[in-house]
Amino acid sequence: MTTSTTTKTLKTAIGGYGHHAALKDGSVTPDGVAFEHVEVAPIINAFRRMCRGQEFDISEMAITTYLAARRYGLPFTAIPVFPVRAFHNNAFAYNTDSGIKEPKDIEGKKVGVRAYTVTTGVWARGIIASDHGVDLNKVTWVLADEEHVAQFHDDMPSNASMQSGADLTKMLADGELAAGIGIAGREPPENVKPLIADRGAAADYYKRTGIYPINHTVVVKDELLQANPGLGQALFEAWKASKEKWLASATAEEKATAGHNIIEGDPFPYGLEANRKPLETIVQFAVEQRILPSKLNIEDLFAKGTANLS
Template identity: 40%
Template sequence: MTRTYPATGPLRLSANIASYPTTQALLAGEITSGLVTLENAGLKQAHAGFKAMLREQKFDVSEMAVATYLQAREFNKGFSLLPVVVLGRFQHHCIGYNADFGTLTPQDLPGKRVAVRSYTQTTGLWVRGILQNQYGVDPDSVTWVCFDQPHLTEYTDPPSVEWAPAGSDPVEMLMQGQVDAGILGMNMPEDPRIRPLIADPHKAALAWHAQAGLVPPNHFIIVP
């Protein structure tokens, strides 16, 4: 898709950026520019527009999960990543299990089934990396129960991926014991039965930070 822009005057750009503490002032119009105006799509969750951006270049500017961008780069999609992090967080607390069905630790994961929205989701990528590098869990020893297709048609999920029945919900499957654990991120239920798979995850994250020296970034900004 070839884009054309006016040679002079203010530029209006379509955008897909969700509301976070880092973006609220921009989206509220408190930060403005005489050169550029953003017409934001207003999606509650930016990932709802990722597929349209990657497949159709629907937006002039878009938030993008870093794992998805790296896949787009691998398949020569021609997007440029701007060094602007709009969403990042520690990830150790993002995987949990239902204590009603027994106790679970990272070392128990081989042979288990773990729900995650998509295998290519950035949070899932970070968590798999943490489990592999810090706890010795081979990602291929786990069955990853997924719900959404990859954003890129060229990408093929590994054999360890199993598709949940149509209409299933990862939180409900975790609560009902249909999966052993779930990478749920911000959707982790506030329920006393749900326990973090990684013991004292915030302490573990700070110890990881002391070694890595960064907060794991989830979403950057990309342009075609």
């Protein structure tokens, strides 16, 4: 961003992670920018507010929420920073009385997930389809919450069934659902077990594919990016500097935990090229799951001037 004698205050909603600490405390700020941090807990509540009302100038956002937002031309664009990542290989749980013996047995059954475009659901469905041959179109996906991107309700796949406000955890335990994604609860009953029980499945997936799944990115209002052509790059550099401060002070154990005891070195790689494979994969999953009508160019997902940053 061009050096200026004036400072522009940008309303910002981001999670309170260690690698965001320097952004939150003001020790890292782009030239000419001051962050007005709006505390939103949990941070996922900010995603809907940004999609439906553009409440913030800058907002953290789930990657598949962002892809849905791009489909409908919502007026914000991401920078290639990815502050939350996770492996989703063990996200499915099933009711042991459902007759399910292997992942492919969820075909023809009802499977619960909070919302269709929730990122864990998209990754978990994509992985179970690619690794275990599950036909996702033969599953009835039972949803309990609205999508953050309201426009997607009109394009919901026909095999998705909304039961607004339903207690999916109870439905799974009671056998109304055969399985679910991320709904087993903190202390699942005896009849609810992981569909993929192997705790090494995530490490194996990473070893086989090199894919380190992205959960969240950060988006900026288009009007700001258009008015300030250097803003995207300046914000990227600020996010990178904040992360580097955390990396310099974090213990080896903290870094290992952040990398799910799988990723060595930087557990939060930023930049498009370092993340091309997971980005292309989540776009492909979104197409296969009818969240996107067709593939998007990865470079087009990010603010001008940021595609080559690392």
